[in-house]
Amino acid sequence: MGISIRQVHKHFGGFVALDEINLDIPEGELTALLGPSGSGKTTLLRCIAGLERPDAGSIHFFGENATNKPVKNRGVGFVFQHYALFKHMTIFDNVAFGLRIRPRATRPGRDEIREKVHKLLAMVQIDSMARRFPGELSGGQKQRVALARALAVEPRVLLLDEPFGALDAKVRQELRRWLRYLHDEMHITSVFVTHDQEEALEVADRIVILNKGAIEQVGTPEEIYDNPVNPFVYEFMGRVNLFHARFRRNESGAEGKAEMAPGQPPVSLFIRPHDIELQRHDEDGKGIAAKIIAHKVLGNRVRVELLTPETGEKIEANIDRKTWRDSKFNTDDSVYFRILGAKVYKPDATWSDYVI
Amino acid sequence: MTITLIGREPPIIKTVLLTVMFLFLGVFIFIPLVTIFSQAFQSGLAVYRKAIASPEVLSSIKLTLTIAVVCVPLNTVFGVLLAWAITKFSFPGKSVLTTLIELPFAVSPVIAGLMFVLLFGAQGWFGETLQSWNVKIVFALPGIALATLFVTFPFVARTLIPLMQEIGKDDEEAALTLGATGWQTFFRVTLHNIKWGLLYGVILTNARAIGEYGAVAVVSGLVRGETTTLPLTIGILFDEYAFSAAFAAASLLTLLALLTLALKTMMERMLEREKIDR
Numbered sequence: 001m002g003i004s005i006r007q008v009h010k011h012f013g014g015f016v017a018l019d020e021i022n023l024d025i026p027e028g029e030l031t032a033l034l035g036p037s038g039s040g041k042t043t044l045l046r047c048i049a050g051l052e053r054p055d056a057g058s059i060h061f062f063g064e065n066a067t068n069k070p071v072k073n074r075g076v077g078f079v080f081q082h083y084a085l086f087k088h089m090t091i092f093d094n095v096a097f098g099l100r101i102r103p104r105a106t107r108p109g110r111d112e113i114r115e116k117v118h119k120l121l122a123m124v125q126i127d128s129m130a131r132r133f134p135g136e137l138s139g140g141q142k143q144r145v146a147l148a149r150a151l152a153v154e155p156r157v158l159l160l161d162e163p164f165g166a167l168d169a170k171v172r173q174e175l176r177r178w179l180r181y182l183h184d185e186m187h188i189t190s191v192f193v194t195h196d197q198e199e200a201l202e203v204a205d206r207i208v209i210l211n212k213g214a215i216e217q218v219g220t221p222e223e224i225y226d227n228p229v230n231p232f233v234y235e236f237m238g239r240v241n242l243f244h245a246r247f248r249r250n251e252s253g254a255e256g257k258a259e260m261a262p263g264q265p266p267v268s269l270f271i272r273p274h275d276i277e278l279q280r281h282d283e284d285g286k287g288i289a290a291k292i293i294a295h296k297v298l299g300n301r302v303r304v305e306l307l308t309p310e311t312g313e314k315i316e317a318n319i320d321r322k323t324w325r326d327s328k329f330n331t332d333d334s335v336y337f338r339i340l341g342a343k344v345y346k347p348d349a350t351w352s353d354y355v356i
Numbered sequence: 357m358t359i360t361l362i363g364r365e366p367p368i369i370k371t372v373l374l375t376v377m378f379l380f381l382g383v384f385i386f387i388p389l390v391t392i393f394s395q396a397f398q399s400g401l402a403v404y405r406k407a408i409a410s411p412e413v414l415s416s417i418k419l420t421l422t423i424a425v426v427c428v429p430l431n432t433v434f435g436v437l438l439a440w441a442i443t444k445f446s447f448p449g450k451s452v453l454t455t456l457i458e459l460p461f462a463v464s465p466v467i468a469g470l471m472f473v474l475l476f477g478a479q480g481w482f483g484e485t486l487q488s489w490n491v492k493i494v495f496a497l498p499g500i501a502l503a504t505l506f507v508t509f510p511f512v513a514r515t516l517i518p519l520m521q522e523i524g525k526d527d528e529e530a531a532l533t534l535g536a537t538g539w540q541t542f543f544r545v546t547l548h549n550i551k552w553g554l555l556y557g558v559i560l561t562n563a564r565a566i567g568e569y570g571a572v573a574v575v576s577g578l579v580r581g582e583t584t585t586l587p588l589t590i591g592i593l594f595d596e597y598a599f600s601a602a603f604a605a606a607s608l609l610t611l612l613a614l615l616t617l618a619l620k621t622m623m624e625r626m627l628e629r630e631k632i633d634r
Contacts, residue, residue, distance in 0.1 A: 051529050071532040078533040084526035088548040098534035101544070146530075153534055 002027035002189040008057035017043040019213040028187040032200035035210035041193045050074050077150030081162040083142040085134040092130040098153035120148040140171040160192035231345050243269040268345050273318035275341040287336030395603035407604035415581045416589035424565045427504045435512025443520040468506050469574025495577030503571040508564045512557035519553040556623035563616040
């Protein structure tokens with residue numbers, strides 16, 4: 001096991017940032033800590049790095065207790081959201097910093113340092129800028145320097161705190177893919193913090209969902225997306241339509257027609273916008289009548305807002321642009337929608353604050 | 357923003373404000389400055405040179421410089437320590453400490469001086485003990501140094517605290533994760549980040565250390581040629597109607613002040629430039 005976190009607790013004043021966290025991070029994998037702001041994900045990362053000391057519990061690195069080890073002896077590489085490059089040093093000196101400050105006995109020779117730094121800079125594709133200063137680089141370039149700097153000391157664990165959070169959308173996309181590629185090359189045990197589910201799904205081997213200082217679910221991106229354990233995780237992983245309904249027929253889900261049927265226990269029905277299909281006519285009698293009250297074209301998808309005349313519920317559908325065009329749908333049309341997939345949670349399942 | 361707002365006012369207001377401002381500056385700053393130098397050189401260059409070279413003035417220059425040499429490094433170190441403690445750690449009593457830094461600014465320098473006389477004077481709390489050890493603090497160099505230390509204490513900390521708060525902890529934490537020790541982090545990272553702010557604080561400390569009158573007057577005892585700093589000597593000479601000598605010495609202090617202003621402005625520019633880089 002790479003990193004084992006046992007019973008870790010941390011509070012700031014009256015605010016509980018981490019509540020009895022137990023987590024195993026496998027060696028050589030890229031793990032994402034995903035959660036809304038205030039969920040404790042950054043605190044957990046900083047506890048792993050040693051930048052924050054847990055109030056209780058222990059953290060083991062590769063079987064060795066590292067709870068009380070000072071930061072500088074932990075062998076972690078840390079990448080900050082705002083790069084934290086030393087701005088009075090050149091790019092080269094930034095990357096060489098961790099090697100040059102070593103005590104004489106373990107410090108590599110001058111030529112060795114130069115060779116290593118250039119190799120790292122070549123790997124992050126900024127070797128040509130070695131003699132520039134951080135102020136002359138773009139955000140994406142700065143973050144790549146920060147990564148090279150963190151890797152220069154050959155850490156056993158690489159920790160990244162919202163590494164792409166300060167970058168614009170296109171650069172973020174690019175760097176995500178590049179981080180994944182880099183990880184596939186190096187296989188260093190890595191943990192990164194993000195609040196962006198798309199980023200976690202795209203980059204990580206495993207995702208840890210945090211909420212209010214506790215872990216909600218741990219799993220591969222597929223597991224998390226396909227089988228969210230509770231409404232919080234479901235809602236956090238994407239947009240969702242929520243019905244409080246009672247089932248008249250067939251309680252198993254997809255085929256049942258959700259209606260307000262009195263006498264049955266209420267359930268919550270979660271439907272992703274892309275699991276809703278629009279039709280002109282109710283061909284098989286399973287459709288629900290609705291009116292398109294607004295639509296917005298988003299690239300190759302169309303976001304459609306529907307209103308059911310019977311119950312007055314608002315539903316968001318997300319259909320592909322071709323269907324939208326071929327069927328000649330438009331705002332104010334009367335249509336029927338069908339639910340292709342839904343998830344049902346009983347009222348006792350963990351509730352969340354994220355209801356649209 | 358401010359400029360455009362003023363631009364919308366009737367032009368007469370701008371003219372009036374500017375006139376008042378220049379009149380004020382002229383009466384309170386420019387004319388006095390000219391007076392100091394014209395008085396100093398009134399009786400000719402020879403007299404000026406003689407006044408400066410008199411043993412009394414020379415010894416007071418020496419004392420003043422000694423005080424600056426002692427106080428400025430000490431308060432630089434204290435100031436950095438204090439700013440470091442306040443910005444990097446959280447501890448009980450932090451807000452009280454932050455407020456206390458301002459105390460030397462809030463209290464009259466005379467009271468600061470009196471405080472040291474009460475503590476270390478012959479009739480003071482530690483007076484007898486000090487006498488039995490044969491240590492003289494009040495009416496001697498150590499007392500002057502202590503009073504100056506007290507009065508100039510806030511400058512470095514006060515310039516550094518907001519600067520260090522703005523810079524944040526990321527750079528230091530990055531250095532730590534890369535394996536740096538506390539010292540390495542301070543000398544290789546922190547010091548570079550705060551250097552212009554630190555120099556700015558040091559220059560202000562130096563200016564005040566050289567120019568302090570009130571606190572030093574109380575603890576010095578005005579032993580001529582021994583415990584009179586340059587500002588005190590100027591006061592004494594003036595009281596004795598030795599105007600040329602007084603103004604000659606004053607011109608020296610004024611020159612120092614102008615130099616300080618120039619350096620201060622330069623530091624401010626450098627600070628601004630760093631801010632843009634950040």
